Amino acid sequence: MGRNRATLADVARLAGLSKTAASMVLNGREGTRLSAEAHQRVFAAAEELGYRPNVAARSLRTRKTATIAFVSDIVATTRFAGGLIRGALDAARERDHVLLITETQGDAAFEQYAIEAMLDRQVDGVIYAAMATRRLAVPPAILGGPVVLLNATSPVQLQLPCVLPDDERAGAMVAETLLAQGHRDRIALIGRNRQKESDPEISLAAEARLRGIRSTLAATGVTLLVEGFCPEWLPEHGYAATRRLLDRPTRPSAIICMNDRLAFGAYQALGEAGLTIPGDLSVISFDDDPIASWLRPGLSTAALPHEQMGRRAVELLLDGDAVGPSFVPMPLRRRRSVAAPAG
Amino acid sequence: MGRNRATLADVARLAGLSKTAASMVLNGREGTRLSAEAHQRVFAAAEELGYRPNVAARSLRTRKTATIAFVSDIVATTRFAGGLIRGALDAARERDHVLLITETQGDAAFEQYAIEAMLDRQVDGVIYAAMATRRLAVPPAILGGPVVLLNATSPVQLQLPCVLPDDERAGAMVAETLLAQGHRDRIALIGRNRQKESDPEISLAAEARLRGIRSTLAATGVTLLVEGFCPEWLPEHGYAATRRLLDRPTRPSAIICMNDRLAFGAYQALGEAGLTIPGDLSVISFDDDPIASWLRPGLSTAALPHEQMGRRAVELLLDGDAVGPSFVPMPLRRRRSVAAPAG
């Protein structure tokens, strides 16, 4: 890989100057007294030789590598990871940085290994990302340098900068959307889950979304008609919860699903029951999973702003001296699954 | 990030030996005549100081970084990328390597930039990945060192090692599955697409899948009842193609979909038409997208072995001196969408 690359010494020789001069010119150092002509000669030589500095040599001296570690529990392999990584990649490129990506798979030994591998390579900072928005314990090893938590917070005393989706506001928007269409006392919700709501190490989203929904409804004097519990946020549980909903005497006019996979299950149950969306029932949800746009009708949902979040993490890491959480808004994708309640 | 790390000189000093001795012991060099006691002392000192070598310094000398570049067109951000990266990450870790990931977004300038950034960092090799299985032009810059193409081939004369899913065999398995259930002359297919089938720079999968299906059916004297064309392999096109299928006089007993997203569209159309799967019609497909397991009934599909592929790419890069393509089998996920044709 890249043998015969020109070195700084080659550039200096061709320019008829010292390595020092060449280095200073190429780094655009202020306050050197090198002549305009010297600048010219160095640039010309570098250009001619196609010179590119050796990052290893440079970082040996400077302790900077223009490399960021992106460590995640398991995020890199999930659908959600894509956006996070893409956003981080874009922001990193804009700042001439590069991403070293690892996954811990939630395994302490792997995590230890991954972090050491990153630190051995002198990364300039670490982005520590979680798949599910949650609170997590930060491995002490990375606290020696800049760290940003992505889709996660840390126990309060650390006050690390972190990037989170604004789930509470999203909950409010979802509720507002239904209220605006005239839904009132027949709004159901599926996806309640005690574990997710009470244990911040499992999820921060559940509680925040619920809080946003409830407070917004409450402001108009509305309370939820039913709240369906689900052991996981998967289609099959959305399906089961929706069937339970339909067995009740009062049929809801709208269903809020805690995420799109539940909503997918709801669509299946409603389809089987011969009910149409949004004619008989409106459905609205969270995440903007790709299936949301594939469903018929398209599912209205508050999108997890993954790209924005990944981008923000890099920005905070490199530019900022931020402390505490930075919330990224979740835009509402309006599709066809919400309408006014039937007669 | 990681200041005050112990250096090799620190270890040597504590062990009462020279840097040379320490280096040799820690690298397990054969044929040195260092005493057993010297080994002990070095190991003890390294342990005590928590010594970890500085990769930048080492690679400056050795020109090895234990780092692999993973460059993709756009793969890193898609659902499919997850498995590819995960497999590569696992295999890399097993060999004590780390992955530098970039995305070119199909943009030549970005690609140029990404590759230079990787080479500047002295990566030991490059994995060049494509989102859609296809043939691509390899940027000359990376040909200086080891390269493996992932989910892609290169124009023949290069003979680069590459990793591809075995789509033809998958097509055969899909056809065999239907034949085994007794389907014969009412097998339909949706997802024909002239562009994908004829331009290897767009897709290699379409043509291979089709070839596997056709030759297997032909061996039993069967030909496809209908072949539905789709401008893209998206749910809406699967939906439209399936509706067209149902408008024909002879209703198919089974539908082969060129991928799972088309199959999702087919499910939607069949559901609307009041047809049940697999009672009225069997459906079978390719990819094993997550939705395949979410559908009701679960969709039988030939899985893209992303993790295996990512893993194989790293193995070929580091261990092998392979030439040409390496095919990874696509396992058939048998779910409930296939049954014997109705009476």
Add this chain to the structure above:
DNA sequence: ATGCTCTGCTAAATCAGTTTAGCGACGTAG
């Protein structure tokens, strides 16, 4: 006593940059 080999170890060069300290020439002020 001399020369030779073998053992156990080390000094110093090297990789490719950055950075510190300072040198010689020239101009100007006293």
Add this chain to the structure above:
DNA sequence: CTACGTCGCTAAACTGATTTAGCAGAGCAT
């Protein structure tokens, strides 16, 4: 005429590892 400052540039140290070349001492044969 000398002292001093500025200009334009460079030698050499430094980063932390690997690797080459070779040294000192012990043991043995001649």
